[in-house]
Amino acid sequence: MTLLELSADYRASAAALQTRALELEQQRRSTDSRELRLRLDGRIRLLRTMWREARELAVLCEHYYERGYRRNVRYTL
Incomplete structure (x- = not known):
């Protein structure tokens, strides 16, 4: 698997994470339970x-071999 192929997987994972976070936000808005809202807040924050x-890693993998690409400081050695 190449880094470009891996970046596509990261992008797909990022899309799934975003979708789930949006679902939980909608659930949070519709609930009256304070305890459930707090638990959902934690899950949404993690997602x-x-x-x-996942988005940052997708970009890094897409451009890893490009000359002059300024990498994210978080993912450099």
């Missing part, structure tokens, strides 16, 4: 972090 990281 948003995973979504952001």
Whole structure:
């Protein structure tokens, strides 16, 4: 598997994470339970972090071999 192929997988994962986070946000808006809202907030926050990281890794893999590409500092050695 090449890094370009891997980037497509990261993008697909990011889309799935975003979809799930949006579903949970909708569920959060429709609930009256304070406890459930707090649990959903935690899950949504985690999904948003995973979504952001998957998007960043997709970009990194897409451009890894391009000369002059400025990589994200978080993912450099």
